[in-house]
Amino acid sequence: MVSELAVKILALSLVLGAVAGSIRPSKLLRQVPAAIFVLGNNNYLPGKNIPRADQPYYDFSFFRKKNLMLGVVAGNIRPSKMLQQVPAAAIYVFGDSTLDVGNNNYLPGKNVPRPDRPFYGIDMPGSGKPNGRFSNGYNTADFVAKIMGFMSSPPPYLSLAPSSDNLVLTAMDTGVSYASSGAGILDSTVQYFNATWSKMVASKGFGAVSTLLSRSVFLIGLGGNDLSAFANTQQAQSDVAAFYRILISNYKATITDLYTMGARKYAVINVGLSGCLPVARVLDPTGACSTTRNKLAAGFNDALRSLLAGLAPRLPGLVYSLADSYGIMVDIFADPQASGFTDVSSACCGTGRLGAGGCSPTSTLCANHGQHYFWDGIHPSQRAASLRVQAFYDGPAMYTTPINFKQLVFASGTQ
């Protein structure tokens, strides 16, 4: 009975996804091109003998090689020892448009959600151009990576996949992003990590890969698209519990699959206050938040919290930090000015009422991008993303359970 319903809801949600143009990575994460960048970690290592690229004009790739050589020559700092102190060896990202840094730019089809036009990226340092993020600049994945010692989010999988060498090199060095706008819990992107993992193991060996992964952070932020697809169908309240069960069972499979391949440290971001997104508010004649959508998110978040609390003791060595995107939005929205926001209901870049109609070159921009919580009808502004990440990393304890991202990074990931 339950499984029949499950199948029905699953099918419905997939159809809706297609209809709404919300793109399914399982079908889409296939095409490819190439790009690469290299980063450094050592500014976070303690001790005056650790070489650091903390002067201007430093070439990071050169530095990294030099750094390892110095360690061997000097004899006092061995690379293996240094690596044990690197806070996060690499970061692997699984998520939707709040974390995507460009995978969708590689996907074909005109219905693929892609932030490939102005004014996306307008505040991106150095370029001011669209750069694969649904933001005016950096997004949440970038700020998580930055605060953990990287220059920005690891690069999108689809930019690396054409070359096995590039993919393995980057996967071992910084990690890889599998986040894709429109993705949900029901679209497993784990298969792309599986493909990466097999190549890593073939090239570097099982032991080296397991060690690296146990010291790496797995950043996961999923569920918003699944819940909004569900809400859009106006399912009866009685279906909600069954829907949660499907989502949680898929979430569990994602975590355990990653664990089987060596993942130990999970930074999980729950679903935000989805009823208060401009695209949800605009459905109400007065522009009020949708209580139904907020309750749907809150119920899912409860189930996610229970899942992680129940799973951790059964998977030895697993550590996690669950970040409360929902809670921090509740608090910021209750007193926007305390966080420097003058507007938490309408998009900075958008068209129509509340700017919910989409950010495009013809949109009117708000005067101060950082004073709007929302950059477009769905996604936080660069400043909002930065604030949340600071809170998740080492902010007030109420925004993370049971530990914060910083404690997660420094926890020992036992193999």
Ligand SMILES: *[C@@H]1O[C@H](CO)[C@@H](O)[C@H](O)[C@H]1NC(C)=O
């Ligand atoms: C990925 O690998 C894990 C661990 O070996 C396995 O349990 C899972 O079924 C694989 N998933 C896919 C989609 O291939």
